[in-house]
Amino acid sequence: MRLTLHSMQRMSQRxxxxxxxxxxxxxxxxxxxxxxxxxxxAVRVVDSLQAELRLAMQILDKGGITVVEDNGxxxxxxNRNS
Numbered sequence: 001m002r003l004t005l006h007s008m009q010r011m012s013q014r015x016x017x018x019x020x021x022x023x024x025x026x027x028x029x030x031x032x033x034x035x036x037x038x039x040x041x042a043v044r045v046v047d048s049l050q051a052e053l054r055l056a057m058q059i060l061d062k063g064g065i066t067v068v069e070d071n072g073x074x075x076x077x078x079n080r081n082s
């Protein structure tokens with residue numbers, strides 16, 4: 001992401017760090033030349049990330065998971081701690 005001098009000044013004035021800009025660019029909706037992440041959409045993103053965190057925790061509990069695939073077909077899988 002390339003920031004203009006103007007955008008860096010506004011980010012500084014408004015207390016918006018670059019990581020929030022990146023987050024909005026990744027998760028926000030596009031309205032013409034704007035990327036928007038409003039409160040309602042932010043709640044949806046939080047819910048989605050919490051669901052992914054739960055999945056990651058399940059994988060962590062198993063010590064990891066290995067999946068073998070070929071041409072888009074899952075051939076086999078196993079827990080890493082076994």
